[in-house]
Amino acid sequence: MTDRLSQLLHDEADRLDVPPVAADVALGRGRGMRRRRRTFTALAAAAVVVLLGTGGVVVTEALRDDGTTRLSDAAAYEQHGVWMADGALHIGNSSVEIDAKINAVYYTAAGVVVRTGPTGDHTSPGAGYLSLVRPDGSVSRLSPRLDDVEPGTSPDSPLIAFARPAGSGFEAVVWDVDTNRKVAAVPFDGAFTWGGWAAPPVSLSGAHVFASLDHHTLAINWRTGAIEPLAGSPGSRWEEIAADSWADEESGRVVVRTLDGEPLLTVTETGDWGEALLSPDGRYVIVQPELELPGDGPPASLHEIATGDSRQLADTEGPWGWTPDGHALTLSGNEVLSCTAITQDCTTIAEVDDPSSVRMADAYYGS
Amino acid sequence: MPRTPTDGEFTEFAHASWASLYRTAYLLLGDAAEAEDLVQTALAKTYAAWPKVRDVQAAPGYARTVLVNTASSWFRRKSWRNERPTEAVPDVGHEPDLSSRPALMSALAALPPRQRAVIVLRFYEDLSVAQAASALDVSEGTVKSQTSDALARLRTLLGEAVVPHTLGATND
Numbered sequence: 334m335t336d337r338l339s340q341l342l343h344d345e346a347d348r349l350d351v352p353p354v355a356a357d358v359a360l361g362r363g364r365g366m367r368r369r370r371r372t373f374t375a376l377a378a379a380a381v382v383v384l385l386g387t388g389g390v391v392v393t394e395a396l397r398d399d400g401t402t403r404l405s406d407a408a409a410y411e412q413h414g415v416w417m418a419d420g421a422l423h424i425g426n427s428s429v430e431i432d433a434k435i436n437a438v439y440y441t442a443a444g445v446v447v448r449t450g451p452t453g454d455h456t457s458p459g460a461g462y463l464s465l466v467r468p469d470g471s472v473s474r475l476s477p478r479l480d481d482v483e484p485g486t487s488p489d490s491p492l493i494a495f496a497r498p499a500g501s502g503f504e505a506v507v508w509d510v511d512t513n514r515k516v517a518a519v520p521f522d523g524a525f526t527w528g529g530w531a532a533p534p535v536s537l538s539g540a541h542v543f544a545s546l547d548h549h550t551l552a553i554n555w556r557t558g559a560i561e562p563l564a565g566s567p568g569s570r571w572e573e574i575a576a577d578s579w580a581d582e583e584s585g586r587v588v589v590r591t592l593d594g595e596p597l598l599t600v601t602e603t604g605d606w607g608e609a610l611l612s613p614d615g616r617y618v619i620v621q622p623e624l625e626l627p628g629d630g631p632p633a634s635l636h637e638i639a640t641g642d643s644r645q646l647a648d649t650e651g652p653w654g655w656t657p658d659g660h661a662l663t664l665s666g667n668e669v670l671s672c673t674a675i676t677q678d679c680t681t682i683a684e685v686d687d688p689s690s691v692r693m694a695d696a697y698y699g700s
Numbered sequence: 701m702p703r704t705p706t707d708g709e710f711t712e713f714a715h716a717s718w719a720s721l722y723r724t725a726y727l728l729l730g731d732a733a734e735a736e737d738l739v740q741t742a743l744a745k746t747y748a749a750w751p752k753v754r755d756v757q758a759a760p761g762y763a764r765t766v767l768v769n770t771a772s773s774w775f776r777r778k779s780w781r782n783e784r785p786t787e788a789v790p791d792v793g794h795e796p797d798l799s800s801r802p803a804l805m806s807a808l809a810a811l812p813p814r815q816r817a818v819i820v821l822r823f824y825e826d827l828s829v830a831q832a833a834s835a836l837d838v839s840e841g842t843v844k845s846q847t848s849d850a851l852a853r854l855r856t857l858l859g860e861a862v863v864p865h866t867l868g869a870t871n872d
């Protein structure tokens with residue numbers, strides 16, 4: 334039944350004037366990419382167990398705040414964040430093995446929400462199981478399934494928000510991961526064709542869930558049910574929003590604004606297009622020029638939003654993630670470091686057997 | 701133990717794959733320069749993963765997947781949607797003259813990028829719903845609904861002769 338359409342497509346393709354091959358160009362570009370490529374590899378482990386300072390990871394004295402007193406689990410989570418290495422997820426003072434492949438992690442105030450499934454692709458069918466790993470290392474399964482949707486969380490809130498189809502439209506669901514109970518479900522409508530997910534991807538900040546539709550992003554107040562467009566949002570993109578800040582990616586620049594639209598920081602060294610990544614606490618932003626190759630334009634840069642202080646990120650820098658309180662997580666040799674982002678004053682958190690296995694939560698991988 | 705393919709083998713592979721990849725890229729994007737850039741990007745990414753390629757015979761499939769994934773990421777950019785020229789194709793009340801080449805390309809241009817990609821993958825690349833879903837990194841349900849929507853739009857633009865009304869009714 335599709336023969337005619339298929340034939341027309343093939344006829345059109347056959348008539349094309351194909352430009353000459355430039356294999357050397359592709360080869361050169363590919364060599365450049367090799368230097369930057371970082372991938373998120375799913376972790377697999379055998380069972381849910383809690384390990385303390387074992388399993389190939391040496392927890393250092395840096396976990397003690399004054400050399401003698403161990404940080405509380407909550408403080409260690411805030412300051413040292415979550416990272417994965419040597420087959421385990423490390424949170425605060427604990428190491429945890431999860432009996433499934435972890436394909437995404439999300440910071441919340443109650444701990445980190447871990448998304449697991451049969452593959453490393455977090456949007457593949459069956460990849461939407463959620464568990465909460467608390468700062469003390471305890472693990473509990475959460476009720477919601479997130480098949481083919483992208484949620485939003487915030488490290489200062491125990492909530493996870495996501496959208497899902499409902500009736501002829503959608504609803505924004507807000508779930509408390511601490512109590513494993515639904516807090517709110519707010520219906521909303523609007524065209525959504527741009528992203529390919531089952532429902533619009535969302536961000537969470539305070540009382541608002543931001544849902545990215547075709548023509549605008551909706552700010553949905555989940556407490557009151559009030560819905561209004563995010564002023565200035567063009568739609569058809571997943572807005573980068575964290576802690577009441579919005580990194581507005583425009584052609585040729587990135588503008589960090591308050592959610593009321595007040596500009597806080599403008600970065601113009603973005604090349605044709607810059608991708609912005611806010612730290613979970615909204616204090617910092619990484620701007621990564623969308624380039625296929627290093628050297629084609631300005632390097633990635635890190636900016637402190639309040640002061641405007643910044644530094645360039647070397648191509649070799651990374652993997653590189655965030656802690657809930659805005660420390661930068663990075664790797665030096667086989668040491669996992671927690672650093673102040675701009676001044677790079679670092680504390681060693683742990684030593685790992687296999688540095689190549691390290692994956693940082695909320696990470697920037699440089700490509 | 702399998703060895704890593706050489707740069708020479710990559711060059712040979714690039715020459716062999718170029719035309720086919722370009723044709724798919726052009727149908728996806730509708731612009732010669734962008735199609736060439738997409739193919740270059742897909743080949744470069746394939747080369748970046750070349751050490752992991754253990755069987756050169758698998759490289760064409762890998763490159764095609766990378767090409768579609770890259771196009772898919774481009775579609776998600778704000779700039780892609782907002783800065784693309786809009787080719788407004790009026791609904792026609794009669795069967796269009798399909799001997800005229802622009803008819804098909806104009807109709808494709810009238811589709812949102814994801815719907816266009818679904819049409820190209822399913823009816824040019826002859827992928828199944830599951831394969832198209834995997835290539836676009838979306839659910840099978842999304843592929844089905846976008847196929848249905850795209851065919852309905854193409855039926856309006858190209859006529860019943862090209863897209864019979866029964867198509868898309870079952871979404872598979």
